[in-house]
Amino acid sequence: MTATVTPAKTSTAGVRELLTSNLRQSGILIAFVVVFTAAAIASPNFLSPGNISNIVQQYSYILILAMGMLLVIVAAQIDLSVGSVVALTGAVAAVVVIKWGMPWYMGVLAALAVGLLVGVWQGFWVAFVGIPGFIVTLGGMLIFRGLTYQVLNSISLSPFGGVYYEINNGFQNGLFGGYGVDVFTLVVFAIGALVFAYLQWRTRQGRVAYQQTVESPPLFIGRLVLLAAVIMWLGFELASDRGLPNILILVLALFVVYTLVSQKTVFGRHIYAIGGNLNAARLSGVRVRRINFWVFVNMGLLSAVAGIVYSSRMNAAQPGAGNGLELDAIAACFIGGASTTGGIGRVGGAMIGGLLMAVISNIMSLLGWPMQLQSVAKGVVLLLAVAFDLWNRRRSESAA
Amino acid sequence: MNQILQMRSITKEFPGVKALEDVTLTVGAGEIHAICGENGAGKSTLMKVLSGVYPHGTYKGEIIFEGEEVRFSSINDSEAKGIVIIHQELALVPYLSVAENIFLGNEVRGAGGLIDWNKAAHQAGRLMERVGLHENPLTPVSQLGVGKQQLIEIAKALSKEVKLLILDEPTAALNDTDSEHLLDLIRQLKADGITSIIISHKLNEIAEIADNTTIIRDGRTIETMDMSDPTATQERMIRGMVGRDLAHRFPERTPEIGEPVLEVEDWTVYHPTQPGRVIIDNASFNVRAGEVVGIAGLMGAGRTELAMSLFGHSYGRNITGQVKMHGQVVDTSTVAGAVNASIAYCTEDRKRFGLNLLDDIRHNISAAGLFKLVRGGWINGNEELKIAEEYRASLNIKTPTVMALVGKLSGGNQQKVVLSKWLYTDPEVLILDEPTRGIDVGAKYEIYTIINRMVAAGKAVVVISSELPELLGTCDRIYTIAYGRITGELPVAEATQHALMELMTLERSAELPARNGDNLEASRARGGAEKPSDLDMKGLNR
Numbered sequence: 001m002t003a004t005v006t007p008a009k010t011s012t013a014g015v016r017e018l019l020t021s022n023l024r025q026s027g028i029l030i031a032f033v034v035v036f037t038a039a040a041i042a043s044p045n046f047l048s049p050g051n052i053s054n055i056v057q058q059y060s061y062i063l064i065l066a067m068g069m070l071l072v073i074v075a076a077q078i079d080l081s082v083g084s085v086v087a088l089t090g091a092v093a094a095v096v097v098i099k100w101g102m103p104w105y106m107g108v109l110a111a112l113a114v115g116l117l118v119g120v121w122q123g124f125w126v127a128f129v130g131i132p133g134f135i136v137t138l139g140g141m142l143i144f145r146g147l148t149y150q151v152l153n154s155i156s157l158s159p160f161g162g163v164y165y166e167i168n169n170g171f172q173n174g175l176f177g178g179y180g181v182d183v184f185t186l187v188v189f190a191i192g193a194l195v196f197a198y199l200q201w202r203t204r205q206g207r208v209a210y211q212q213t214v215e216s217p218p219l220f221i222g223r224l225v226l227l228a229a230v231i232m233w234l235g236f237e238l239a240s241d242r243g244l245p246n247i248l249i250l251v252l253a254l255f256v257v258y259t260l261v262s263q264k265t266v267f268g269r270h271i272y273a274i275g276g277n278l279n280a281a282r283l284s285g286v287r288v289r290r291i292n293f294w295v296f297v298n299m300g301l302l303s304a305v306a307g308i309v310y311s312s313r314m315n316a317a318q319p320g321a322g323n324g325l326e327l328d329a330i331a332a333c334f335i336g337g338a339s340t341t342g343g344i345g346r347v348g349g350a351m352i353g354g355l356l357m358a359v360i361s362n363i364m365s366l367l368g369w370p371m372q373l374q375s376v377a378k379g380v381v382l383l384l385a386v387a388f389d390l391w392n393r394r395r396s397e398s399a400a
Numbered sequence: 401m402n403q404i405l406q407m408r409s410i411t412k413e414f415p416g417v418k419a420l421e422d423v424t425l426t427v428g429a430g431e432i433h434a435i436c437g438e439n440g441a442g443k444s445t446l447m448k449v450l451s452g453v454y455p456h457g458t459y460k461g462e463i464i465f466e467g468e469e470v471r472f473s474s475i476n477d478s479e480a481k482g483i484v485i486i487h488q489e490l491a492l493v494p495y496l497s498v499a500e501n502i503f504l505g506n507e508v509r510g511a512g513g514l515i516d517w518n519k520a521a522h523q524a525g526r527l528m529e530r531v532g533l534h535e536n537p538l539t540p541v542s543q544l545g546v547g548k549q550q551l552i553e554i555a556k557a558l559s560k561e562v563k564l565l566i567l568d569e570p571t572a573a574l575n576d577t578d579s580e581h582l583l584d585l586i587r588q589l590k591a592d593g594i595t596s597i598i599i600s601h602k603l604n605e606i607a608e609i610a611d612n613t614t615i616i617r618d619g620r621t622i623e624t625m626d627m628s629d630p631t632a633t634q635e636r637m638i639r640g641m642v643g644r645d646l647a648h649r650f651p652e653r654t655p656e657i658g659e660p661v662l663e664v665e666d667w668t669v670y671h672p673t674q675p676g677r678v679i680i681d682n683a684s685f686n687v688r689a690g691e692v693v694g695i696a697g698l699m700g701a702g703r704t705e706l707a708m709s710l711f712g713h714s715y716g717r718n719i720t721g722q723v724k725m726h727g728q729v730v731d732t733s734t735v736a737g738a739v740n741a742s743i744a745y746c747t748e749d750r751k752r753f754g755l756n757l758l759d760d761i762r763h764n765i766s767a768a769g770l771f772k773l774v775r776g777g778w779i780n781g782n783e784e785l786k787i788a789e790e791y792r793a794s795l796n797i798k799t800p801t802v803m804a805l806v807g808k809l810s811g812g813n814q815q816k817v818v819l820s821k822w823l824y825t826d827p828e829v830l831i832l833d834e835p836t837r838g839i840d841v842g843a844k845y846e847i848y849t850i851i852n853r854m855v856a857a858g859k860a861v862v863v864i865s866s867e868l869p870e871l872l873g874t875c876d877r878i879y880t881i882a883y884g885r886i887t888g889e890l891p892v893a894e895a896t897q898h899a900l901m902e903l904m905t906l907e908r909s910a911e912l913p914a915r916n917g918d919n920l921e922a923s924r925a926r927g928g929a930e931k932p933s934d935l936d937m938k939g940l941n942r
């Protein structure tokens with residue numbers, strides 16, 4: 001096949017095209033911005049520096065779980081066991097650190113090892129025996145909850161203290177001093193914004209080199225400036241409070257890694273292929289069992305990460321910890337535009353889905369609404385998000 | 401003849417597309433009326449307007465049924481008037497019985513509003529009698545073949561007291577016997593006074609059965625021809641459908657044939673779930689560089705099973721035999737192995753086995769050759785897009801952008817995406833299973849051109865098809881397969897439809913040793929001469 005060399009012509013797209021071409025993604029983003037703005041208006045405390053840190057800390061483990069869950073859901077599977085695995089891995093870490101008095105990193109390693117084993121166990125049943133993930137992980141939910149009680153002798157272990165406690169609750173600050181505003185945090189965010197802008201620019205250059213549609217220059221620069229401003233504002237908020245939360249670094253790092261894995265690696269693309277059409281994937285040379293196995297191993301590992309973060313936040317391991325977290329993670333994916341039948345979904349979407357639930361819970365607490373209403377609100381948001389998705393899909397189908 | 405249906409000046413628009421423009425269709429009472437046109441011409445849209453899928457108000461124009469204007473707002477409305485549509489993809493529930501399916505949504509009520517199953521079974525039995533389906537009404541539908549399922553759909557239509565029956569490609573999935581049976585049934589319904597509209601790509605079939613034929617192209621009516629008129633030839637129909645003369649249905653090619661590329665020896669495959677049932681029996685064949693080889697066989701003869709078992713053992717179990725590429729034995733026991741060995745297989749069922757309909761054209765094209773795009777562990781997305789654009793241009797895939805979902809393309813363009821996917825793996829041998837099934841005349845020609853381009857580049861192509869004219873028009877050599885055995889091999893110069901059909905229906909003879917290497921030679925030698933008189937069906941059940 002010879003490439004037909006056409007004269008370089010670069011077409012540019014306006015705002016409207018970009019939004020409508022990707023309404024599935026941008027719809028949820030717009031919803032998030034609307035809710036965020038409404039929350040900021042409703043409560044002056046919402047945008048206070050301390051509160052922003054709080055939101056990040058309170059929902060970090062759901063965001064981490066949602067990243068793994070998204071891959072599971074795209075592969076047309078489901079994992080109901082993650083809440084129990086969060087509890088089990090936290091319990092193992094507590095036994096190692098609190099009961100046996102070993103250093104914090106041993107607890108982390110032990111929890112990760114247990115998560116890995118859980119993933120291998122579930123991946124084996126799903127991929128090589130061929131039992132649906134729903135059944136395997138329903139079993140896992142019971143098994144690992146039971147094991148948590150066993151490991152903890154049905155009592156709570158606390159406190160972790162020290163570095164382990166700092167994983168979720170600690171901050172990076174004070175390295176460069178400051179006058180009420182942490183300079184270090186600002187520097188980190190400034191570098192982050194610059195790197196982000198550079199990467200965006202490089203992507204754009206790559207697209208231009210391959211003669212694809214790109215945003216018009218004013219739009220591109222406008223978008224960069226806007227996003228950089230948002231990043232710097234977030235940095236300033238955090239800097240005026242306690243600095244850069246450790247957990248934010250972890251969540252952002254994982255977010256970058258999982259976005260790249262899902263979009264830019266063969267493994268990631270094969271997950272989408274399996275979820276989209278299992279038979280076609282198999283006949284295109286996708287090793288379906290292997291992919292399914294690793295998807296569940298990855299979920300086990302991320303559950304362990306979430307387990308560490310969760311127990312660090314609670315500064316304790318409890319037998320009933322993490323109950324229902326699997327449903328929050330699943331809801332985040334569906335709110336973020338994942339398809340219930342697999343093949344469709346984005347890590348970024350799941351993150352916004354998780355954050356949307358976080359913001360709603362947070363503003364309801366700030367306004368002093370009773371706890372039980374938060375659950376109702378989450379349920380309604382889930383329904384509305386999926387209904388919007390259905391409407392959007394019908395709309396695009398009838399346009400065909 | 402008085403008219404049962406008139407659709408006047410129907411115009412239906414979708415955002416950005418005019419699917420139908422000023423279409424007029426007149427159907428006489430008690431006739432069989434065929435509608436033909438290329439895929440995407442608007443046939444299905446027209447039928448959806450007629451049956452109320454697109455409710456009144458979403459289209460312009462009027463529908464006159466039995467002398468009065470009708471305005472349907474749903475399928476229920478049109479069914480109440482006696483218009484029933486049977487879609488190409490059958491709408492039966494596989495685990496329910498024949499009787500339950502016939503009365504689904506129209507259940508036979510007995511005392512107290514409960515379903516009276518005895519009465520339902522009895523009525524179902526009578527309807528099944530009428531359509532010539534001799535089965536127990538309590539048999540689950542999944543146990544019956546496609547041909548019989550089609551009859552159930554018609555029985556279901558009869559239970560609704562149908563006056564106008566619309567059949568969308570009713571014989572597309574049927575073999576010749578079942579098709580013949582179905583066409584007979586439609587004639588019989590005509591004798592009972594039921595009018596039928598039949599949408600079909602099979603011009604022979606239309607010529608055989610229709611009283612009148614309406615041709616639709618690009619959302620407009622071209623003409624309605626009386627089929628008893630001697631000028632209503634297939635050529636005229638094709639001209640109407642594609643808007644130009646198709647003097648040559650197959651592009652010209654001068655074969656330049658080289659050394660054997662793919663050699664398959666003693667290939668034997670057993671049924672995946674029924675132990676001991678042989679599906680492919682000692683098949684051997686070869687394909688040479690620059691050659692197009694056909695595999696002709698009736699449905700169920702094992703054509704697809706042969707190809708799929710070769711390609712990564714994707715069908716069957718206990719597979720034995722050898723596959724050689726350029727004289728070297730290669731391992732094709734996994735799809736990846738087969739792809740590595742430069743073999744590619746384009747499935748006959750592109751929606752189920754060929755494409756990820758949820759994803760865009762670009763990702764579907766790169767799906768099998770994804771490894772070629774990896775740079776340092778990451779997929780080069782820009783390169784991927786460039787490749788997709790190249791295939792769009794060279795295979796003439798009609799789409800505004802390669803980022804469009806592949807599910808939105810027409811059949812012919814989807815087929816080109818499947819072809820692109822495999823061409824991108826740069827295969828030495830390309831196996832095409834029913835490459836032109838369900839696609840229109842114009843796209844067929846383009847697919848044949850792509851085949852020619854492949855062999856001109858020294859590659860080898862295997863075409864599996866049930867359309868004998870297609871094989872005769874594209875191949876250099878044709879193997880026939882019947883009951884899992886290769887029963888003959890003919891150079892295209894010696895092949896005729898008649899000779900091929902004889903070999904395709906050749907049954908295993910009792911005289912032949914059951915498992916023997918020269919089985920093939922023997923049957924080949926025999927195949928050319930005459931049909932064995934002593935047929936033993938039991939030989940098949942070994």
